[in-house]
């Protein structure tokens with residue numbers, strides 16, 4: 001038998017540490033332990049009922065065949081209309097590609113632009129798929145520290161200084177995972193200005209738009225029309241498992257994107273697209289808005305509770321559903337800390353090491369994708385555990 005030898009590009013792909021935790025959490029749950037899940041990157045709410053009803057209606061009609069590679073026109077039109085109503089932006093449907101989740105949009109954006117050896121500037125901490133997908137294509141992810149002191153935002157000066165002859169792209173996310181940090185219009189404009197000055201490419205992940213607790217969302221497209229913007233239905237619209245997202249790209253890129261999409265995915269899921277047709281209706285948006293309010297209340301409770309326990313949170317996160325805390329008073333080994341915490345208390349949180357290198361072993365990510373009552377249980381158990389361990 002021929003021995004399996006993974007392709008070289010696969011060697012740099014690290015497993016998500018959170019999976020080790022999830023496996024253990026599942027084992028513990030199976031043995032009867034009560035687990036407080038604060039590790040998950042998805043809303044605990046199920047998909048809004050009008051979206052599910054739209055999928056059911058399409059199924060009844062037997063509307064289950066392939067759509068075009070870039071998705072079905074009515075949905076592309078609906079997203080275009082949403083850009084108009086949400087941001088006052090004219091984004092024609094022809095510039096919108098429907099993809100398999102935000103992750104599919106990321107893949108299309110990278111494949112369409114990167115050549116082997118191209119460097120990509122990425123904030124650290126950041127969503128791990130970004131750097132892994134860059135590596136898979138032979139690109140070079142270059143992590144730039146986005147520190148708590150700077151509100152987890154990279155500065156324009158930092159990007160300008162880091163830019164080299166081989167740098168091709170700056171990737172940003174706002175609101176960001178794992179920090180929940182939101183870039184305001186001025187920050188986006190100055191970062192985008194550097195990319196323009198360097199004749200590079202700006203890719204902005206806006207998948208957490210809608211989950212913003214302090215300000216109106218600012219799309220990078222309102223500042224830079226040539227930006228490539230990733231978005232999707234997973235987070236705000238509660239559709240993680242449906243696997244549906246979109247990419248906004250310049251008109252000139254669309255024929256290439258269509259060929260890429262056809263060859264990589266053939267087409268996005270038809271039934272998910274029918275479901276998403278109900279995502280922007282007033283009925284669904286009212287449900288999503290209610291959930292946003294609930295998330296913001298949970299955020300306030302969690303931030304306050306974690307601060308009281310001694311975790312460092314210089315600024316409350318403004319978006320997404322994560323709190324990224326400095327746990328250096330308690331540990332220099334985030335993964336070990338998380339595993340022990342889970343074992344002893346059943347509280348499951350994510351170690352910073354999944355998100356980059358910068359002080360990652362001293363940071364933890366708490367998700368508030370669980371009810372207020374469960375957040376309270378989690379804080380209570382965490383507090384008792386910390387005081388017990390302090391006294392030993």
Ligand SMILES: Cc1ncc(COP(=O)(O)O)c(C=O)c1O
Nearest residue numbers: 041101102103127177207232234
């Ligand atoms: C910043 C960011 N982008 C993209 C995704 C993936 O989105 P999707 O599930 O739509 O592929 C995630 C998921 O956690 C994320 O945090």
